[in-house]
Amino acid sequence: DAGITQSPRYKITETGRQVTLMCHQTWSHSYMFWYRQDLGHGLRLIYYSAAADITDKGEVPDGYVVSRSKTENFPLTLESATRSQTSVYFCASSRDRYGYTFGSGTRLTVV
Amino acid sequence: KNEVEQSPQNLTAQEGEFITINCSYSVGISALHWLQQHPGGGIVSLFMLSSGKKKHGRLIATINIQEKHSSLHITASHPRDSAVYICAVDATNKLIFGTGTLLAVQP
Numbered sequence: 001d002a003g004i005t006q007s008p009r010y011k012i013t014e015t016g017r018q019v020t021l022m023c024h025q026t027w028s029h030s031y032m033f034w035y036r037q038d039l040g041h042g043l044r045l046i047y048y049s050a051a052a053d054i055t056d057k058g059e060v061p062d063g064y065v066v067s068r069s070k071t072e073n074f075p076l077t078l079e080s081a082t083r084s085q086t087s088v089y090f091c092a093s094s095r096d097r098y099g100y101t102f103g104s105g106t107r108l109t110v111v
Numbered sequence: 112k113n114e115v116e117q118s119p120q121n122l123t124a125q126e127g128e129f130i131t132i133n134c135s136y137s138v139g140i141s142a143l144h145w146l147q148q149h150p151g152g153g154i155v156s157l158f159m160l161s162s163g164k165k166k167h168g169r170l171i172a173t174i175n176i177q178e179k180h181s182s183l184h185i186t187a188s189h190p191r192d193s194a195v196y197i198c199a200v201d202a203t204n205k206l207i208f209g210t211g212t213l214l215a216v217q218p
Binding site for chain 2: 033044058090
C-alpha cells in the first residue's frame with residue numbers, strides 16, 4: 001500500500017547504544033522530516049531533507065544523524081542514545097511543502 | 112514566548128456541544144495547518160489554510176491573516192472527536208507547532 005511507514009513502532013534501548021529509526025514513503029515526495037514529540041514542547045524538528053543526498057539540521061539535531069541515499073528512505077540514527085532522547089519520533093513527507101503526511105510514530109525509550 | 116500559542120490547553124465538552132479551539136501565531140506564514148492526534152496514535156492532517164475558511168464534515172477551520180489567528184470549530188461534537196488538536200504554521204521553510212489542545216468529549 002502507498003503511504004509513509006515507520007519502524008519499529010516501539011523500541012527500548014540502553015544508554016550508549018546506537019539506534020536507527022526507519023522511515024519509508026512510497027509517493028516519491030521530495031521533502032522528508034523527522035520530529036520528536038515531548039510533553040510540553042509539542043513537535044520539534046530534528047532534521048529534514050529536500051531531496052536525495054540533501055539534508056539539513058532542524059531545531060534539535062544534536063545526537064542525531066540522518067542520511068538520504070534514496071528518495072523513499074530517510075533513516076534517523078541516534079549515535080549513542082541518552083535518556084533525554086526518550087521520546088516519540090514522527091517522520092513526515094511532503095511533495096511541495098504545503099501538504100504534509102505523517103507516519104504513525106516510533107515510541108523510543110532509553111533506559 | 113512560543114511563536115504558536117493554542118488555547119485552551121485542555122477542553123472537556125459534552126456530546127453535541129459546539130467546540131472552538133484557537134491558535135495565535137507571531138511569525139509570518141505561508142500556510143497554517145490543523146492536525147489531529149488520537150491517544151497513542153499517529154498524526155493526521157485535517158486542514159491546510161492560507162486564507163479564509165474551509166469545511167470538512169463537522170469540522171470548520173478559519174484563519175485571519177491580519178490578526179494572525181486561526182480557529183478550529185467542531186459542530187455537534189462526538190466522543191470519537193476526543194483527541195489532541197495541533198496547530199502548526201509554515202514559516203520560513205519549517206513547520207512550527209503549537210503544544211496542542213487535548214479535547215475530551217463525554218457522552
